[in-house]
Amino acid sequence: MKINLLKIPQGGLELSESLAPSDLDIDSKEIIFKKPIEIKAFIEKGINAVTVNARLNSVAEVFCSRCLTPFETKIDKKYRFVYEVGQDDANVDISQDLREELILDFPVKPLCKPDCKGLCYKCGKNLNVEKCSCKR
Template sequence: MKVYIGDVKKRAGGKSHEEIEEVMDSFYFRQEKILFADKVHASLDITNCDTEIMIEGKINTLLILTCSRCLEPFVYDLSANLRLECRNLNRLHRSSEIEAEAKEADEIKYFVEEESYLDITQEVRESVIVNLPMKPLCKPDCKGICPVCGKNRNRESCSCQREEIDPRLAILKNWRP
């Protein structure tokens, strides 16, 4: 996903707005494949703050995730904020400036004066990862799968005994205070 900064970088205080839609490739996060069910839509404000260019806005997309209870795939509507600081490498002259910048390199994106577009694909992916739910659920009241027979309780019921007491704790069943 590329953002046009050509006009904004020419003058301090310059601003522009970009609406970008792009099909993004799936990627892996913690051994799980993150699939996009729709294009990624980015609504971004680009501002030249003299020493840096700020890119701020929202990204929206649909993801295909696996429910953590029933293990079925479902479509998840993701909306996330994106904030990115971009600095011009051509303006760093002294070695002390370069060393100071190197310490912050993870949080800052760099570009050279000749570039008119910034590739923010990696930052969009990071924003998607940060905004993934910890336990994705297909619906809030998902019943999950039966631990005995493995049936999806959302689609069919089973007659399995669900209340198994650990034999080591069975004596506590009869305990009365």
């Protein structure tokens, strides 16, 4: 998402953009985006810096770290980036930063529900769905 610095008025600029996950190169085996990534950004220009307040919305499918069941999770994140800019800078591209923040923000061990019982380590049954008779 490129921001044209020459088009930012005194009071700031509001931008909306819808990015495909592939635009941010963010799809992976663990995270599958189900919807475009909607970005709303408010950009303010100071003398030597540009401040970007961005809000991201999307829906992604992830795999529960305990029972391995895929489930959808809503993404609603707010980020703030500050870029130093000089007189000659005409553009700022926030895509790379968005990507990094999104990846950093993703839970390492997502859970389909807080009290997910997981899989039986002996027979592999999903204990949320059925009980097994293994001694644990």
